[in-house]
Amino acid sequence: MNHPLCGLAANAALPAELLDRLIAVADADVAADLARRPDLSRAQAVALATRGAECAVPLAYQGRLTAADIDPATQPQAALALLDEAVGSPDWTRLFAVDPVVEHREKLASCPGLPSDVVETLAADPDLRVVVELALWTTPEVAAGLAGHPHSEVRRAVAVNEATPPAVLAALLTGEGLPPAERCLVCDREETPFVHDPQCPRLDCDLRPGASCDGSHESTTHDIWQAALGNPATPTEAVVGFADHPSALLRSALAARPGLPPQVCRRLAVDPAPVVRADLAGNPAIDEALIRVLAGDGGDDVRRGLAHNPRVPLDVLTGLAGTGKIGAALPPRIAAASPAEVEALAQSPNPAARMLVARRRDLPAGVRDALATDPDAKVVKSVAAHPGLSDTQLRAMVRRHGDQVVAEIAANPVATPELLEDLVRREPPVRKVFREVARHRRASAAALIGGLADERARPVAAGHPALPPRVVVELLTDADPQVVEAAAANPALPLAVMSDLVP
Template identity: 55%
Template sequence: MNRVWEGLAENPSLPAELVDRLIGAAVRESDEWLARWLGDRDDLDREQVRTLAEFDDLTAAGLARRGLLTAADVDPVTRPRTALALLEEGRAGESTAPWARLLVRDPDVMRREKLTECPGLPQDVVETLLADPEIRVVAEVAIWTTSPERAAALARHPHAKVRRGAATNPVTPPEALAALLTGEGLTPADRCEVCDREPPPFVHAADCPRTDCDLPPDARCDGTHEYTVHYTRLAALENPATPADAAAGYADAESMLHRAAVAARTDLPPWAAVRLAADETPYVREELAANAAIGEETMRLLARDPYDDVRRGLARNPRIPLDLLSEVAARTKPAAGVLPRVAAATRDELELLAASPLPSTRLLAARRRDLPAELRDALAADADAKVAGAVAPHTGLTEGQLREILRRFGPQAAAAVASNPDASPALLTDLAALPAPPRKALQAIAAHPHATPAALRACLGHPRTRSLAAAHPALPPDVLVSLLVDPDESVAEAAATNPSLPVGAMANLVP
């Protein structure tokens, strides 16, 4: 693997002649990664596509997914992955049925599994997949079928793994999903993927030495297929098509994962929400707190939860009252970014947040990027560094306002100011020239379209921002060329992707 060549393969300025040479190098060196990168280019001509498609099946499959190959270009015998890619995209046309009938007999079980995801399969192919000797293929049919009748039948399959597949499928009828949870009217499964391999009772060891074993570390079977049944129920609980009453019955389940799945359901009945609000596991309460289905009384109860993660979950709830959100933000630092309730706030509500005496509440509004100009300007002049820093990346701020934020708060606001899309070249240069610019500020400068050569040279002086700066088109050509032999391969690769790299330097890299 030659990382400089891979960088060149991504370079949009690479001339067609050098693309040809680089394709030739990939073929000669059998460099599959280089072929993949080249296959992602937007300027490939027909001959280049043909050459890359002949290199290997994975590269050809990528070209097919991008629409650069048609069914007429593909031999499904020599390029089965590529044929599958076209089938999966629904672009095989008249070849759909013959290709599917060929691939359903493919000795590679993974290809047969992939075939189950393809739309428009003939009925005889589906029947063959349902009779596949590998149960994992049948389970994939259960996951991907678009027929409610077939999904319902597979939910009653004697193998527990197939039932688990049906439990994930949103077209599985509600009554079948409910039966997978309650067991009512459902004959117990005969087998599972654990007892298919080992006689029960069996517990799969976490340090299993077998290289061909793909069972999870906690897989087990005592004859009741408890591991697969557990995850079948979890899948049904996470499936929105499962009836609310059947799912809510698991609010008291022994499994924390089952209770958390119930807590996250958007059709959660009030009585289940009350019960889950008292759950012993913070993760369950966190999932409940973020759920828009819970009522205000439950939200106010969870706002007093002793665990920060639960209160952070509540802050993400799109229906939380603003006064409660303000209370939560004062006690717990919410996740970065604009919270859903703030994103939906009206102009009056934003004004209310921005006028709060609490900096933590003003900060909520400051993170919006579509603030009215007067609110934006007021928050830019805020006395709190976090508030001013949060609004600093907002478009529309003048250079004077950005410099004033920097003057008042110094390095603490440098990264926020540098990330403003309107930051001028002069401002970015001054930021980079600070005595000890913060790393995050240098990262923002290195990615900024207005960065100057002087600012980028400062970014090259920091190991964590060196590769970002090496990819910036404002770097002088002589600096770029010197970076092609940088000891850090990631820096050399980034320089090779740079569209400002001189063509002569590109040519010297490709044999």
């Protein structure tokens, strides 16, 4: 890979004449980067499309190419991308439906709006992969017909397809009204009974770990049930019986479904598998009584799921935040808190409650300022990136809590260049500060240069437009290819150097 040219291909300051020169010499990697440029002219996009599928396909998906620009015989992937966007020539569908390249027929099968005769051809394709792909994406009517396909892998794809009619999804769970499946991937390849070793040493084997068949295609049947349980179009009455199924994977898929009856939720709340209880904990279908029961669960995943349930009561949520790790994301219940609830949380004697509300970035000024002076470092850490804080407030937070909050302050979008410079110069250094400064839009040259010593910040800082041109040029010879590519993509790179880089 030519890292300088790949970086240059993404450089927003690259002039049109150099862009034309780069297109003319681009290899696959450079062409792929060029295809992501928003400033390509139509002529440049058409010229770039001839460099290979790596760039023609994304250009087609971006709407930069039309059917008139593409020859399906020489650029089949780009033609299929246009068909996938429903802007390709209808004549191409019949061409690809009988294409000797299986991957082309498989891609066609996922495209929308196919003519009925093409769909019929694909549904009868001799290669199972094509029929499976059709089943995943096709219309309700075609999916209903494929639900009775002799191969269970096609039925599994039908169970995944959210366009499949609810009655058909229910039938896939019960088997009622469908002929028994005749084959699966296991008995296609092995003598039954057979159980695939999860640690299979065969390099050419692509059976799923644990796949098995004793003549009843049991592992694929399990996969069909799991897919149908995860499909929101499957009727609730068809899934509730799985609450007592021996498979924890199936009970877990059930537990995550919206609209479960209360009695099913209560059954799943005492499931012996933590993964089932964790999926249930995040389900908005559970009521307050069950939420409070699950709050006493010792599983970290259960408590984390519960903390991000939009229906969790605030007192339960603050209790969870005070006793376990619930993640850094703003919980939905905190995001939806009313002004009165925000005020109450900010004044709570419980630091966990104050910490949670401090994560909001739309706090009233008075609440925000009070949290910025909170005696608890975790609360201050949560509010530190609030864009309404002043330089004076941010510096006061640094003085009070030091290294506990400096990384979050460096991430504040309105932190001044002078403050960022001071944070970079702290001794001993806080490495995360360098990484935050490297991506900060207000970082000065001095702050960026100070952070170049950090190996994780260096590739980011190398692309920052505030970096002095002489430093950017020096970084083109760096030992780290990521740094070189970032420097070549830096709009501060002198024009003469850009020109020298292009062959």
